[in-house]
Amino acid sequence: MKRKIIRFFTKQWALIWLLVALAVLGSVISYAAYTKANKGKSVVATYEESGDRFSSNYMNIGSPSENPQYSYAIDNQTAPTASVTICNYAQGNSGFFYDRDIDYLLNIQLVKSDGTAVSAAEIGDKQITVSFGEHSHIFTSSSLTIGSDWSGKLLRGQASTDICNITFDVKQIAELDDDSKTKLFIQMTATPNPTTNYRDLHSISMRMGVSKRHDQAEADWEGYFNDDASAKTATAESPIALGSKDLDGFNYAIEGIGKGQIELKYDSTKIEINQQFVSEVSGTLSPADANGIRTLTFNVNSNDTLTGDVIAYGISRYDTQFYKTSKTASDYETWYKINGYITSFAFTEDAS
Numbered sequence: 001m002k003r004k005i006i007r008f009f010t011k012q013w014a015l016i017w018l019l020v021a022l023a024v025l026g027s028v029i030s031y032a033a034y035t036k037a038n039k040g041k042s043v044v045a046t047y048e049e050s051g052d053r054f055s056s057n058y059m060n061i062g063s064p065s066e067n068p069q070y071s072y073a074i075d076n077q078t079a080p081t082a083s084v085t086i087c088n089y090a091q092g093n094s095g096f097f098y099d100r101d102i103d104y105l106l107n108i109q110l111v112k113s114d115g116t117a118v119s120a121a122e123i124g125d126k127q128i129t130v131s132f133g134e135h136s137h138i139f140t141s142s143s144l145t146i147g148s149d150w151s152g153k154l155l156r157g158q159a160s161t162d163i164c165n166i167t168f169d170v171k172q173i174a175e176l177d178d179d180s181k182t183k184l185f186i187q188m189t190a191t192p193n194p195t196t197n198y199r200d201l202h203s204i205s206m207r208m209g210v211s212k213r214h215d216q217a218e219a220d221w222e223g224y225f226n227d228d229a230s231a232k233t234a235t236a237e238s239p240i241a242l243g244s245k246d247l248d249g250f251n252y253a254i255e256g257i258g259k260g261q262i263e264l265k266y267d268s269t270k271i272e273i274n275q276q277f278v279s280e281v282s283g284t285l286s287p288a289d290a291n292g293i294r295t296l297t298f299n300v301n302s303n304d305t306l307t308g309d310v311i312a313y314g315i316s317r318y319d320t321q322f323y324k325t326s327k328t329a330s331d332y333e334t335w336y337k338i339n340g341y342i343t344s345f346a347f348t349e350d351a352s
Contacts, residue, residue, distance in 0.1 A: 052090040052251075053098040054154075054192060057317060059084065059204035064187045065115060070211040071168055072257070072316075074304055079170040080210045081304055083313040086162045086190050088154035091319035095276050101156045102192055102201070105149040106132060106164065109187045110139045115207065118144060122182040126169035130186065133162065151193070164188065172210045185209040219258020221300060221347040224339075225322075226253045231335040239336035249323035250338060255316055258349055259301040265344035268294045270326050277320035293343055300347075 060067045071080040086104070089097040108130055110118050120141040128139040135150045137143070154160040166186050175181040189205035192198035224232040227243075227250055234240040249271070254262065266273065269292035278285050283298035302316035322341075324332060332338060 053088055053096065054102060054104070054190070054198070054201040054204065055087050055089065055091045055319075056190065056204050056206075057085045057091065057315070058082065058208065059086070059188060059190060059206045061202045061204055064189065064205045064207040067206045069206045069208040071166065071208060072302070072304075073173045073210065073212040076173055076212075077170065078304075080168045080173070081313065082166045082208060084164045084166065084188065084206075084208075086152060086154065086164070086204075088156075088160045090321075093274055093276050093321060094159035094280065097156075097159050098154070098201075099156060102154040102160075102198065104152050104154070105191050105193045106152055107149045107189045107191070108132075108137070108146055108164075110144060111185050111187045111207065113183050113185060113207075113209065115187060118182065118184060120144065123184060126171050126184070128169055128184065128186065129167040130164060132164040152190075166208065168210050173212055176210065176212055183209055219256070219260065219347070219349045221254065221256025221258065221260075221262060223252060223254045223262075223264060223342065223345045225250050225335065227251050228335060231339070234335040234339055236336060239334035241334055242332065242338075247324075247332075249321050252320050252322055252342075254300075254318040254320070256300070256347065257302050257316065258347070259299075259303055260347055260349040261297060261299050263344070263346045263348070264296045264342065265293050266296075266322070267341045267343055268292045268325060270324070270331055270341040271322040271338075272325050274321040274323070277318070281318065301350075 058067075058069050069082075071082040073080045086106070087094075088102050089095070110123070110128060112118055112122070118139075123139065123141050123144065125141070130137055130139075130146075132150050133152070137146045152162045154162065168184075168186075172184060176183075185207050186209075187205070187207045189203055191203040192201045226232075227247075228240065230240055252273075254264075268288045273285070273294075273296060275285075277283075278296065278298075281298040283296050286295040288294050300315065300318075302314040304314045305312045326332075
């Protein structure tokens with residue numbers, strides 16, 4: 001029997017080697033296909049690297065001091081309000097949601113502009129209310145802390161959003177120009193919990209106060225790429241190289257004050273906007289002209305409006321993405337080049 005086996009392998013040696021070679025080749029092809037498929041999943045840097053699928057319309061990654069925000073007064077008689085979202089998707093792309101439930105803790109504090117605690121004398125007779133689902137707390141001179149973090153859960157398999165509403169005291173408006181009065185802020189941090197279960201997500205936070213729009217502060221909006229803090233300041237003399245060359249696209253912020261219409265033009269031969277965002281803002285996107293320029297128009301309104309007892313909260317910031325459309329690597333070497341692909345950005349204020 002042993003001799004028969006040996007004679008079989010001797011006669012079929014070439015066939016055996018061919019089968020082995022084909023198996024190895026198949027493995028190589030499968031690995032190459034796997035590698036290609038996974039490379040195809042690479043997207044904007046902050047999606048995969050910074051965990052933007054735990055996001056907010058006001059809170060950002062970083063400490064509260066790095067993210068100052070303001071709730072603007074409609075007039076001198078209406079208490080400023082803000083509706084803060086916590087989402088399981090990247091801002092501007094609700095179709096890109098997290099693949100698991102996200103349990104998180106929401107820490108809320110009443111602080112001064114430097115983040116230190118507020119005393120009873122400093123809040124005086126003012127009241128600031130925060131509400132979150134079944135939770136609610138009124139900060140007063142006798143109730144300066146909430147005591148413990150509030151818990152929340154964002155559900156998997158869908159775009160999920162929780163909302164924390166803040167109502168400041170109308171008396172804060174009159175005190176804005178009085179330097180002797182302590183300015184009161186709500187400091188908020190949302191943290192996935194436990195953090196060991198969400199290593200690809202990060203805490204997000206903000207510190208929000210009250211402000212009013214002075215007559216000389218005209219309504220205005222701007223748009224800019226925000227993957228790099230210095231991207232918007234890039235010039236021909238200082239073009240600012242990209243930190244990573246392996247991005248499929250770039251994050252773009254649109255923010256400002258006032259009610260009106262945004263008109264944004266871009267070079268579609270180099271970049272293309274996230275179509276989900278166009279739908280979410282009910283925008284109109286034109287076909288490309290002879291030079292590849294497309295025009296997006298949509299309405300914006302950062303002002304809170306009160307109708308009876310119902311408040312419609314304004315939106316002062318939008319986040320979206322532009323994706324690469326050119327296969328030429330040199331088209332995306334610097335932020336100066338990429339900024340130039342936004343050929344026009346204009347805001348027209350609504351006169352009504």
